Amino acid sequence: RRATEGARRRALALTGGVHGAAQQLRRGADAEALHDFRVALRRLRGCLQAYAPWLKPGRKLTRRLRRLARTTNAARDAEVGLEWVRDRLPTLEPREQPGARWLAAYLEARRTRGYRRARTCIVRCWTRLEPRLRERLAAGATRTCTESFAAVSGALILTHADALERALATLNAGAHDRQAHRARIRGKHLRYLLEPFCARVPGGIPAGVPGAAETVAALKSLQDELGDLQDTRALLDMLHVAAPDAAAAYSRRVMEIALSAGTEAQLRLACHDDPLPGLLTLARAAAARRTQCWAALRAHGTHRDLIAAARGVAARLATFDTAPALRAVSRND
Structure with missing residues (x-):
């Protein structure tokens, strides 16, 4: 095959x-x-x-x-x-x-x-x-193909490992959320290429390719770090959109009380429901979390060991028997 x-x-x-x-x-x-x-x-x-x-x-x-x-x-x-x-x-x-x-x-x-x-x-x-x-x-x-599944997958793993390496190097040069998101996507693509050759993944080769499972685990850890950063950025974006809506809703409520001849007690009670102090506190916490995520990413550098491990798996695939892989994958058809 x-x-x-x-x-x-x-x-x-x-x-x-x-x-x-x-x-x-x-x-x-x-x-x-x-x-x-x-x-x-x-x-x-x-x-x-x-x-x-x-x-x-x-x-x-x-x-x-x-x-x-x-x-x-x-x-x-x-x-x-x-x-x-x-x-x-x-x-x-x-x-x-x-x-x-x-x-x-x-x-x-x-x-x-x-x-x-x-x-x-x-x-x-x-x-x-x-x-x-x-x-x-x-x-x-019905298409004919001369390359083996392992050889093609190994070449793809090398290509994606190079792309991830470049993306991680870019992260160390500056704190840009878009670059972090790009690195996260690169890591996911590499992990999905490795998973069929990992014994611990359903549909993988029974014997597994040495180093594949460990590389997948390391990629998952990296993606969790990058995912925390992505989630924080998304939260800050939602806060940016939601804060004006909260302020407008609060202002309308206070004005309605005032225009309807509300008592001073009602106005004071409404003032206690001001959403801005809480939103500002949450925004500061999210921004601090974003800074912590970037610090953790930089502390790990360019993940040279991870990239080297992925390349090692690709090299082993060049001589790996693909028949077990195809049989394992076919059981999930």
Whole structure:
């Protein structure tokens, strides 16, 4: 079996994972179901992108899968932000509580809207995309290919390891959130290429390629660090958008009390509900968290050991027997 067949079977297995996650979402759009779908779709898109010369998924289908993935972003960001705010509520001063409660309600409403939109879009769009994708992958079974699955995967791992190395080097030159996000994506793509050759991952080679599991674990740790930074940036963006809405809602409430001949006691009570002190405290905490994330990333440098380990796995794949890999992947078709 060659690269085309190995990539095709891997993609079919990942398509099945997306299908199962979509069915779970169809039954109920909770945070866990949405997370499972996001991860499954991200793995599938990574596979289609990496092995595009052999799978030939087509630009139109690739764009539609990308748009589908983006429909889940708002709900996921709101979910993470809501959890962060709720964790800090007990530590806030009484005058800061109204702002935190307002932001929690704002994020909860945003999350609910995001879940509803994501669930509707996923059920509708994936139902149309899946048959087309499987048809594309079935067509790939007739293509001839001389390269082995291991040799092609090894070359791709080398290419992605080089890209991650460049992205990490850029991070050390300056603190830019977009560069950190780019490095995170590079790390994910590299991890998804390594996973089929990791014994601890379902669908991987039974014996495993030496060093693959350890490299995947190190990449996961790096992605967690970069993910914390990305989540903090998303929270700061949401605070930037939400603060004017909170101030406007508070001003309208105070003015309504004043114009309706409210008593001084009512006005004083309304003033205690000013959301700005709490929002400012949360914004400072998020900004401090962002600074801590950058400090942790710089402390780890360019992750030379991680890059070297990935290149070592790629070198071993050059002489690895791919038959077990193809058999393992085919069991998930």
